[in-house]
Amino acid sequence: MNNNEILHKVDNNKEILINKMYVGRYLNDNIGHEVINLIKSDNGQNYIYVNPYGSMDKKHNNKIDTILLVRNSNIKDTFEILAQAYDLEQVNFSQRKNKDREKQLEYIYENSIKYNDKYVNKIFYENEKNEEAIYISFRANKVKRPKKPIYISFLPTTQKDICDKDSKYILIYLNSCKQQNNTNKTNIVNIAKQSLKMYIGNKEIKYNNKIVDQSKVFEKLKYIIENSDYWKKENSTKKVKEIIQEYENGTDINHFNIIDIIDKNYDEVIFSNMFKYIFSANPKAFCSFANTVLKNNFKNNKLNLSEQFNIEREKGHTDLLITDKTNKNIIVIENKIKSGINGKDLFLEDKKVKGQLYEYYRYANGEIFEYYKNKFFYIFVPDYSYISETDLYPKNTYKIIKYSQIYDFFYKYRKSFENVLYFKEFLYALQKHISNTDNILEQTTHKRFIESIKSKN
Template identity: 40%
Template sequence: MQNEIMINKMYVGEYISNGFDNIGHEIINLFQADNGKYYIYAMSDGSISNIHDDKVKSILLVRNCGKHTLEILAKAEGLTQLTKIRKSQKEERANIHQEQIQYIKENHITYGGIELYKIFENNLNNDNAILYTFEAKKVVKPKNPIYVTDDDEMQSCFLGNDSEIIYLEDKKFAKQSLKIYINSSKNPIAYEKLETYINNDNLWEKKPVSKFVQCNIKEEFNFISILGKDYDELAFSNMFKHFFSVDKKLFCTFAKEILNIENFDETYKIEREKANTDLLIQDKNNVIVIENKIKSGINGSKYEECDLYSQKNYNQLVKYDRYIEENFKDKNKYIFIFAPDYNKMIIDFNFTSKYFQMDSKRSWKPIKYSKILEFYKTHKIDHPYFNEFLYALEKHSHSVDNNLEKEMYKRLNRVIQNKKGK
């Protein structure tokens, strides 16, 4: 019999952005239910095709961290498939929804003391929603970051320190699908690799994920978030230009302490989009090029995250390097990439690899957002929007991009709190 490992993508964002009260059903995947059991929701709608029925032996819960790369959040093992879709019609799904409500009542499936079906009552299109797909014996998180990729060049370009990267040479990731099936017969190399990692207990935490614990969460609102610009690179580049300009003496200190550039002169000027660079800063003796990358790759295309090793990206970086080489011959030249801490495919990227050798022999130096945040927290500016700037940086100064996860946790916490208050 063919066995399968399912890769289940979580926190894609669209569903929770479609309604203030929407909670992504995958929120249950990383919590133990109050009855001590673990339930897994298969993205994106709780169903799996009947050709995969009873074949899935393990599930890897992942999040996107690049065009070709996924980060493993947890593994689920000892699976029992609880939900099987006989038909895809809306009426059939509505029947399954009612059957699952009864099953939840009989098996006391609650989170934070609230029955699972009640948690999602205010979701859009809830009447025919599937609420769970599998039951698992355990769900365990990795000790250190583990990544999965379908591109072989990632192995030589990525410096992961304590992390692992798994290249699946006989399986390509579908662009749109939120589920990827690794079949033991069709993808034997990929299946064996993943199975080896899954079975290596040294890579995983000893304790499984815990039950949901309700807590008081301070709701924070910020103009950047209200405007939907939390991930907008243009907005951040404009903010960098503004705050690098308002206190020139302070920026010279920033250049020294963060960029390691001595004696930067206060007569400097900053230009946006000069020769397509995000920021070009020059004084009498120095020129700095800064590429600011949040979710995009070097070429700036939306969602082409971390595609740093492609030929067009290589050409783009070379172009910037050549530009300053040809136009600022008598100046010291520096090239940096600003990136969130969680964007490890940039922060830990090997810019000295053969794919990124600049003609000038310079190499791009990544600067974490947390370093910028730390600097400005200790060198405050008297400016009406300075706290907004710090808030915007703070959201990208963590080792994982869990903003959607945190938002869902807040909504889950709020729903449970409201249900208990009734």
């Protein structure tokens, strides 16, 4: 990589801070302070709040070169980089002390740090009403978002990084160095499960009574940060007014509905019941869905569903069982959100138990359904689901349908459901699961923030 390709040259004598966003029980009832990280304030500046508490250990003061803002992905110990923030000015000066609060408020008012004409401390005041609260950790003069998804993984592996130009995403394995056994030194960087921030320097540190050489990980992160091919040229974070406009126009996914109120965003039973209700509400539209979205997953089988279908819940323990006597079709649908495939680890030839998908397959092929000649098997999953075709048994039988495929179809034909009660709520509930990342907490945080800055109080 030559100098012309460098976006931002990382100082080898400083540290890279990895800061995890949108996690923890705190977000269940409060506005996450990190929501400001990717939003421009009224004065056009970006300010960064470092989780947790906004503070850092004093030994890291003035040592942070770049902050990588990350969130959880659907892969264990693997995080998606949302942005890099650099050219930093540190704003917090100690750890939750009264004197720091005084400096914070002075800085906020001197720089008129507002969002929709509301001072940042007023937005988060109701969270804690804490005299020691910290509202801002850094001012970032430069914030860049990735051109395509970038993931960093702490999983122990010997796999090669995925960073060629033709790939749809970038995946960097930070734990790819081999551990030096029987010594007090290791090259592996283990992620601290409870920590929301990690400091990576071009040096050795002590971790769990061993010496950790961070230099290789530092170099990998440095490569990501500096590579201009990975980052948008301009700061693409949005201004508050843009976000409010999107929210009010209904073009974002921060809508709050009954599923949020009863805290059932991950409840498979609720979603399966909604599928049955919506599928049955407009048989003609569902036949179009079956004959296009579902049919496209089978090249050799013809799915021609008639409008005289019957749909049942928990028939033979299946989530949805659809029978069509007219055209002799039977459709089995298993719906998964957070759970995996029960018994999938028992898919061995010498095992009698083949798992739940095999049981549904066997049930649909039993004598009671001998009349139905055309049999189709599907599994509905959120886009962030880790379930893949290799998990499905019998092989080449079940096909995966992403929630985004379901959402796209019903959104396209939403006018056909104008008179169907709760159809909009159905779409909003689906919409929370069509991202490649499980980001419901992120959506909820943004919604609360928007409502707070719109409030005159």
